Amino acid sequence: MWKKPVLVLVGVFITGVVVLVAVLLLRTYTLPENKVAWQDKGAPRIVLGEKEREELLKALKAAIRIPTVSFSETEQNTTALAEFDEFIHRAFPEIFKSILVTYESVGKYSHLFHVQGSNNSLQPYMLLAHLDVVPAPAEGWDVPPFSGEEKDGYIYGRGTIDDKNCVIGILQALEFHLKRKFQPLRSFYIGIGHDEEIGGRHGAMKIAEKLEAKGVKLAFLLDEGLAVLDGVIQGTSRPIALIGITEKGGIDLNLTVNSSPGHSSMPPRESSIGILSAALSRLEQNPMPSKFGKGPERSMFEQLAREFSFPLNVMMANLWLFAPVISRILEQTPSSNAIVRTTTALTIVNAGIKSNVIPPTARATVNFRIHPAQTADEVMNIVKNTIMDDRVNLSNESFDPLPISPYDEENFGYQTLKRTISDVFSVEPVVPGVCIGNTDSRHFGNLTASIYKFSPVVMKPGDLSRFHGLNERISKEGFESVVQFYYRLIQNSDSDKVPRHRHVSEEL
Numbered sequence: 446m447w448k449k450p451v452l453v454l455v456g457v458f459i460t461g462v463v464v465l466v467a468v469l470l471l472r473t474y475t476l477p478e479n480k481v482a483w484q485d486k487g488a489p490r491i492v493l494g495e496k497e498r499e500e501l502l503k504a505l506k507a508a509i510r511i512p513t514v515s516f517s518e519t520e521q522n523t524t525a526l527a528e529f530d531e532f533i534h535r536a537f538p539e540i541f542k543s544i545l546v547t548y549e550s551v552g553k554y555s556h557l558f559h560v561q562g563s564n565n566s567l568q569p570y571m572l573l574a575h576l577d578v579v580p581a582p583a584e585g586w587d588v589p590p591f592s593g594e595e596k597d598g599y600i601y602g603r604g605t606i607d608d609k610n611c612v613i614g615i616l617q618a619l620e621f622h623l624k625r626k627f628q629p630l631r632s633f634y635i636g637i638g639h640d641e642e643i644g645g646r647h648g649a650m651k652i653a654e655k656l657e658a659k660g661v662k663l664a665f666l667l668d669e670g671l672a673v674l675d676g677v678i679q680g681t682s683r684p685i686a687l688i689g690i691t692e693k694g695g696i697d698l699n700l701t702v703n704s705s706p707g708h709s710s711m712p713p714r715e716s717s718i719g720i721l722s723a724a725l726s727r728l729e730q731n732p733m734p735s736k737f738g739k740g741p742e743r744s745m746f747e748q749l750a751r752e753f754s755f756p757l758n759v760m761m762a763n764l765w766l767f768a769p770v771i772s773r774i775l776e777q778t779p780s781s782n783a784i785v786r787t788t789t790a791l792t793i794v795n796a797g798i799k800s801n802v803i804p805p806t807a808r809a810t811v812n813f814r815i816h817p818a819q820t821a822d823e824v825m826n827i828v829k830n831t832i833m834d835d836r837v838n839l840s841n842e843s844f845d846p847l848p849i850s851p852y853d854e855e856n857f858g859y860q861t862l863k864r865t866i867s868d869v870f871s872v873e874p875v876v877p878g879v880c881i882g883n884t885d886s887r888h889f890g891n892l893t894a895s896i897y898k899f900s901p902v903v904m905k906p907g908d909l910s911r912f913h914g915l916n917e918r919i920s921k922e923g924f925e926s927v928v929q930f931y932y933r934l935i936q937n938s939d940s941d942k943v944p945r946h947r948h949v950s951e952e953l
């Protein structure tokens with residue numbers, strides 16, 4: 446009697462499994478191939494003379510030797526900032542004498558260039574970089590961080606990947622173009638900020654305000670950001686280029702605990718330091734929830750699915766089902782954990798002046814980087830519920846994640862970047878990603894919706910820790926590619942057409 450319903454149930458179950466497997470495989474194996482062929486021949490690669498190759502390395506080394514350090518919100522090395530100004534005037538004479546180029550300094554130490562194109566109906570674009578760097582105490586470095594020394598084919602120094610490589614790369618590329626009598630059709634701007642590492646208020650923000658006041662609208666804007674990753678994403682076998690199409694938001698949360706000062710021989714049951722430490726520990730021990738698959742990183746992994754072998758490829762192509770599993774894998778390492786969630790970093794703690802004095806105040810700062818699927822308000826609500834202690838006073842400065850820039854086949858900026866990356870780095874795939882650091886480009890939202898973050902460098906395993914870390918460096922060929930990239934980007938952008946490609950599987 447009961448056999449028939451059981452058989453029906455088994456039948457339904459087996460059919461369900463078969464349909465599920467079919468859907469998973471269909472989604473995996475119908476993804477377009479990552480290999481694309483461009484429909485036109487493209488711009489020629491710049492041929493550099495021996496002297497020019499030496500010149501560009503010399504320029505980068507000289508830039509590294511100027512310690513343009515941003516120490517804190519209020520403290521910068523202004524002598525070095527002024528020296529950098531003189532240096533670029535000396536190092537790039539063609540730029541400063543060209544009748545095509547208009548130059549102005551902004552906020553005293555930032556620089557804005559406008560290169561006049563001959564066709565005013567084409568919307569201008571903008572290249573952005575920053576000349577300030579984070580501090581670099583010499584301990585732990587193989588060579589002094591502001592020496593620009595060469596070692597084993599690499600130029601070492603603070604700023605070689607963040608972001609003097611881009612500053613010098615852009616200016617050197619323009620210098621080479623002007624030497625070759627290049628006259629663009631499409632106008633473009635170059636902005637070089639001097640305070641990106643402390644928020645960009647006096648540099649990039651002022652540049653953006655200036656352009657906005659003139660009514661400028663940009664076709665696209667490119668700033669530092671993601672990169673070509675070679676062996677960095679585990680499970681992939683070839684280099685992958687990531688173009689940042691958004692960036693995480695941020696919160697600087699200040700925590701303060703006050704208590705009565707006194708003699709350390711009669712300590713209170715709970716001290717300001719103890720209360721603060723407990724709050725900090727709760728924040729660190731309770732990471733923000735995973736938002737993996739709810740933001741644009743979903744597109745990144747779906748487009749990358751073909752790069753992985755079985756079973757990861759099936760899982761990546763079917764995040765609707767496997768996002769929680771992939772999230773668990775990614776959260777094992779700090780760089781991929783940053784893609785999964787809003788991160789919590791305890792960065793500053795301050796309290797106490799003497800071992801026998803109970804300090805009246807304990808302070809700390811926690812830096813959050815907000816996942817694109819969350820807002821600063823949502824994160825602050827979780828923070829308050831996690832700390833759950835009224836004795837901890839909270840104040841914060843925050844900004845939400847940036848809007849998502851378009852990355853469709855019709856978008857001029859994205860496709861021109863994609864094309865230029867393939868041209869210079871011969872890399873496939875090139876996919877959209879989320880920039881985990883913050884950049885000056887976030888101040889330009891009123892000028893364009895197409896804001897991209899890509900640094901033209903190849904990062905290998907171990908290189909990510911050089912960002913703001915020890916032994917920051919770039920290979921000599923690597924820096925030549927930076928110049929090649931901007932040179933080529935200026936050529937490729939000088940068109941009124943979106944670069945077209947077809948997937949190789951579509952070819953006859």
Ligand SMILES: CCCCCCCC/C=C\CCCCCCCC(=O)NCC(=O)O
Nearest residue numbers: 642669670671672678780781881882883884
């Ligand atoms: C699945 C693994 C993906 C790993 C993705 C990591 C890619 C990292 C590539 C480059 C590093 C991003 C740095 C972005 C620029 C940061 C600029 C900066 O320092 N800004 C100041 C700040 O954020 O505080």
Ligand SMILES: [Zn+2]
Nearest residue numbers: 607608641669
């Ligand atoms: Zn930077």
Ligand SMILES: [Zn+2]
Nearest residue numbers: 579607642913
């Ligand atoms: Zn930086």
